[in-house]
Amino acid sequence: MEQERNKASVRRRLHHVCTATVGATLALVMAGGLVTNTGSALAVPDWPTTFGYNMFTYPPSQWVGGVLYEHTHRLLGSLVGLLTIALLAAAWFWEERSWVRWLTFVALIAVIAQGVLGGMRVVLLRHDLAMVHGSFAQAFFGLLVVLWVVTAPSWDRLGESSATLQGSRLAGSLALVLPAAVYTQIVLGAFLTHRGQALWEHVAGAALVAGLVVVALAWVMRASPETAALRTPVFALAGLVALQLSLGFLAYLWHFTNLHLRLPYQVGLMVLAAHRMTGTLVWGTSLVFALRLARALFRSEGAGWSVKEASKAWT
């Protein structure tokens, strides 16, 4: 009993490090988006230095205009890098599941690759790399959300519950298709932001995501006894997608009509930032829902997933 309590408290500490890393990465994604929307990507022309300075000693008095956005973005990138190292160390000290420890290692490799990608975009003046950098940032965020979900106390509770789920085949498909559709939508959004292309594909993607969320909501209401663990993310998803559709419409008006001539620049910036923030939250929440659903479907004794149970759940 005592041992179980210690295990839970150590796991909770790891989960707190995950929460901090997810939060800092959300701020970083927002800062990166502001760099794009204000056209500040090349405001600092060198990398990894900042106008020849070590970036940590660059004088705050010179953080003005586009430099403020780009420099803050780089500093937040360093913070996320440090937090990812802390996450790796915490997992290797406190986590007994080896696949979780290795996922933190993948996260560290990913954050290094992301930093180099961002630097190459500046040094090589390659605008196409910015789109890859933006989409990869969201993939990295998704990986952190996976770690956040599997280190949460609800993960163990879901694995231990004996409740049965109705309509498992539909649920299994939702767990795969919903996050895949949301990520595709995010990549289409990056095309739209960086190249002004794929508007109608992005609108069609929005309709698909909204449709899938309605199906998920209906399924959870009807078939799931796992009340809070599945209902909370699906209700959150429904609210976030409704908000996102309205913000998307405003972003469309801003970019593709003459609204930007009639309203102050800051209004547009806020709309675009809110659309990106909500899109990132839709992505993260779709992963929380999908992972918990998969956990509930594939649960078996202890922590492992059993292939036999998985195949039963699908039929």
Ligand code: HEM
């Ligand atoms: C579930 C629905 C949606 C999601 C998840 C989503 C997600 C995103 C994301 C993440 C971006 C920014 C990509 C980046 O810069 O890296 C974006 C950009 C954009 N989206 Fe959406 N979107 C959705 C619906 C819509 C709708 C319905 C419209 C309306 C036409 C729309 C219009 C736009 C526009 C105009 C941009 C470019 C904004 C910019 O330049 O920053 N979106 N979308």
